[in-house]
Amino acid sequence: MSDPGVFVSGASCSAEPGCITCGDVAVILTVATVAGSDASCTDEQGRKEQVATELVGEVRPGDRVLVHAGVAIERLSAEETGG
Amino acid sequence: MRFVDEFRDPELAEVLGREITALCEPGRHYKIMEVCGGHTHTIYRYGVQDHLPEDIELVHGPGCPVCVIPMGRVDDGIAIAERDGVILTCFGDMMRVPGGRGSFLEANARGADIRMVYSPLDALRIARQNPDRQVVFYAIGFETTAPSTALTVLRAAQEGIENFSVFCNHVTIIPAIKAILDSPDLRLDAFIGPGHVSTVIGCRPYEWIPRDFAMPLVCAGFEPLDLLQSVYMIMKQFADGRAEVENQYSRVVHYDGNPVALKVLADVFALRPFFEWRGLGSIAHSALKLSPKYAHYDAELRYDLPGVRVADPKACQCGEVLKGVLKPWECKVFGTACTPETPIGTCMVSSEGACAAYYNYGQYAKQRLTLEVLK
Numbered sequence: 001m002s003d004p005g006v007f008v009s010g011a012s013c014s015a016e017p018g019c020i021t022c023g024d025v026a027v028i029l030t031v032a033t034v035a036g037s038d039a040s041c042t043d044e045q046g047r048k049e050q051v052a053t054e055l056v057g058e059v060r061p062g063d064r065v066l067v068h069a070g071v072a073i074e075r076l077s078a079e080e081t082g083g
Numbered sequence: 084m085r086f087v088d089e090f091r092d093p094e095l096a097e098v099l100g101r102e103i104t105a106l107c108e109p110g111r112h113y114k115i116m117e118v119c120g121g122h123t124h125t126i127y128r129y130g131v132q133d134h135l136p137e138d139i140e141l142v143h144g145p146g147c148p149v150c151v152i153p154m155g156r157v158d159d160g161i162a163i164a165e166r167d168g169v170i171l172t173c174f175g176d177m178m179r180v181p182g183g184r185g186s187f188l189e190a191n192a193r194g195a196d197i198r199m200v201y202s203p204l205d206a207l208r209i210a211r212q213n214p215d216r217q218v219v220f221y222a223i224g225f226e227t228t229a230p231s232t233a234l235t236v237l238r239a240a241q242e243g244i245e246n247f248s249v250f251c252n253h254v255t256i257i258p259a260i261k262a263i264l265d266s267p268d269l270r271l272d273a274f275i276g277p278g279h280v281s282t283v284i285g286c287r288p289y290e291w292i293p294r295d296f297a298m299p300l301v302c303a304g305f306e307p308l309d310l311l312q313s314v315y316m317i318m319k320q321f322a323d324g325r326a327e328v329e330n331q332y333s334r335v336v337h338y339d340g341n342p343v344a345l346k347v348l349a350d351v352f353a354l355r356p357f358f359e360w361r362g363l364g365s366i367a368h369s370a371l372k373l374s375p376k377y378a379h380y381d382a383e384l385r386y387d388l389p390g391v392r393v394a395d396p397k398a399c400q401c402g403e404v405l406k407g408v409l410k411p412w413e414c415k416v417f418g419t420a421c422t423p424e425t426p427i428g429t430c431m432v433s434s435e436g437a438c439a440a441y442y443n444y445g446q447y448a449k450q451r452l453t454l455e456v457l458k
Contacts, residue, residue: 024121069231070202
């Protein structure tokens, strides 16, 4: 447990050191703004990512969503986010 | 880092390790398979096995999307990419997967136009930007990733984008687990279920495992403490004489999954009668293709493909590794002829592949083991 590193967040995939989409990695992001079925979201470091939201219903700024391959696949409830 | 730090606390890990040890029945050896490659990565990266007693063995399963792609499908992708006017798009790890005619990276060097994308929606954007080119998305992944491909096809249809298609290699996890359980080579006691796949499909599709095989399955998150807690929950089931599906990853997995995503999957995709998995062979109803409603976006119908089955290199033992029969370091070419820089087998390509994960992180565990033996 000595490695404090985290999975890479943000909209990127590379052959080196490894593709986060291939790795089934999903990241929790916070919705910043919404435009139709797309939302601009940010991660804990403030990095932005454009996310499609059709699969989780209507989202609002402040909502937290689980994102994989640029698509929100689940919305976290207020209880789950501690909010 | 509130969602991360609390799941990496070393003191809590030690406490959980002690509680797990206390639940072990003396003289019994437990084999627990983590189905998902993301879990394999966490286990090696954080040394999760080191917190478990010797009687609990974690066995790596087939849940690395890149690892299960057979060589013939790589060659089909190259055949598409080599056509005039085509841009082939794929996720990063696919670039280095060896096919019978080399990898996508090598095809790029020969002049094909193959581009990495993070999302299939990026592939659709490339199609919008290049209306005079045909853009094909090489889709791989389990039920975590398939919804993003489905959503992209829906958007392409809504926008009337005609120069976009999908070469679909999406696979489904349940038939792979069935194939593992039917394999005579392996005796397992329990499963750690894939967390993000379960976000989409829920926990219900696993209920046949405890019912028919009396084996516990716990859907787990991807942090080290998630995995240790899941092992604890499995061991508690053994201690209580139970075999059930439980959900450790309840902060994102709902027992019934994501019904909207499931509906979209059912609309856009249809099950293939058979699909070949690297190492596991042909498995019935284990993969997806575009449904008749969206066949217009199916690259397999749009292009004439070789469709040839290519045998794995003889030296490669990815099949045994994918079934959990062999540990990565037991493969004949591990770390010598086969490395992440020059992979022979798929398990050495993706960071979630058992061989690459062990190659990158596992040598530390091996060193510890050697030192203990020397003592």
